[in-house]
Amino acid sequence: MLVALMSLFISCSDNNLNEEIIQITLLHGWGTMEEDHIAMRKIYEDFEKENPGIHINLLSMPSSEDAVNKAIDMISIGNVPDIIFTGGIGYDTIYKFMVEKDYAVNLFPYIENDDEFKGNIPKSVIQYWENDNKEIFTLPDVFLMSGYWYNADIFSQAGIKEPPKTWDEFLDMCKKIRNWADDINEDIVPICFNSENSIALFDYLVSSNGGDFHSINNEWRAELNYNTLYENLKKLQVIFEYSTDLNKEFTYRDSLNNFNNNKSAIYINGVWANSMIDQNINAKYAAFPMNSGKTIASKSSCIGYIVGNTKDQDRIEASIKLVKYMLSDNVQNRLLEETGQVPINPKINIEEYRESMPRLYEAVNVVNNADMHIPIPVNFWNEKKRVYFMNNILDVLNRKIELDEFVKNIETE
Structure with a gap:
């Protein structure tokens, strides 16, 4: 009798534990064995350490194009992913479709009601993605900078x-x-x-x-x-x-x-390619020329994370926690150090990496100091x-x- 009661107690405890774990799926294009892809997956997986009540299922595709195409396939049969990372592409396809069909969560109220969250996003990014109805349906975690x-x-x-x-x-x-x-x-x-x-x-x-x-x-x-x-x-x-x-x-x-x-x-x-370039190469960075003798480079706030409107509020809030996690000071520093990408968090000071990452530091400054900036092709075309x-x-x-x-x-x- 005692054994039966203990078994029942353990079973109930396990069920309660399973009920407390919120499962979310992140569809992304960091699925290869390249170093930056491996680093990004590790950053995603470490989200669970800070949020033990959330389990993240990574649906890893080899590229952003593959991730967007997979998202289209899933949504076409009514399966909206909790979060999609588009890697800057898909504005005219998945992004517009999800917004028009109410498949994307408006992040604006979550940002406005959370000072920490809001403080990790530059005003320029909010202004770029905020529409006339005070809605924001995507947030990037990095700037795309290129020469x-x-x-x-x-x-x-x-x-x-x-x-x-x-x-x-x-x-x-x-x-x-x-x-x-x-x-x-x-x-x-x-x-x-x-x-x-x-x-x-x-x-x-x-x-x-x-x-x-x-x-x-x-x-x-x-x-x-x-x-x-x-x-x-x-x-x-x-x-x-x-x-x-x-x-x-x-x-x-x-x-x-x-x-x-x-x-x-x-x-x-882009400057992010620094981590892929052989350290023995005497590589330097330059902006492109203009006929006037001035310089031109690219700097963009691209489509990043889209939170799916699954109608499950617990999953939606867990997904927003993941987006907030990606913009946190610690993770933004990791993005810079481990993948060579340029964080959007305005509190991350690239000057602190002048000695430890001199090549990346130089490249970022070259782009920032260019006379003219244009968006990268995915924001142009x-x-x-x-x-x-x-x-x-x-x-x-x-x-x-x-x-x-x-x-x-x-x-x-």
Whole structure:
């Protein structure tokens, strides 16, 4: 009898314990075995240590694109994830759809009623994502800041004393590196082009040549006419001819590997790529040139975490705790130290990392001190136009697709 009562007590206790644990699912794109992906998953898992009453199930996809596509599939059958991390993409797809269908939680009241939460978010981020109805449906945990990395040793050996200050100098730099590499019979290119860095380079060309990029209803979008598209794509083709192996098609990982193996002089990527660049490379950071001689770089507050409106208030509040956790002082420092990303929390002082992370510190300052800032492509482009551009740009640069056809197709997307 005593054993039976004890078994009943233990069983009831276990049931009560299970009832107290709130389970939430985080769908994200940090699912590979790359160092920053592993670090991000560890940060997510450590959330449970501070919140023992919450269990987080990680639904890990290999990329942000895969995470957004998975979210679309889940929501289409009525399964709304508790939290989605979009990694900056999906504004015209998953984000707008979730907001319009009431599948996303308005974070504004949670921010306004929590001084600690509010204090961890810069006013610029709140202003960017707050709509006319005082609603906020997403929060990022980092700023996306970008210019380009360059191998200072290759620059020096090719006779380049400093980063170019105009686009003419930029093209001349590409010629010098290519000629130097040919002279010493080395397979070194100025830039290893891929679809991601092609669209970024195109944005800089357009913006520094008077292209019409502006904010529409608080949304940055490229309003590009035929002539602007055509003329700047022609300039991109010229840079491409000097900069890459015309017989190969590269991915963004190929571009990184080439840079790390001293096979390319420039690596176009954000400051966060510091952690992926070989520490033995004499890598420095630069903003892109403008024809006026000024500099231009990217800085964006992108889509980040979207809390799903599951109609379960306990799960919603647990999910908001996770977002708040990601913006906390401790985690924001971890994002900087362990992944090289730039935290949005205004209390995190990059100056404190001047000695311990000098390369990242320099890169962040280069971006902050640029004369002009534009958003990164995901904040610039209509999603369909951006995807079409990236899927076809390498064929355009290789002249497998006619420029006129490409431009007209972009206009109709």
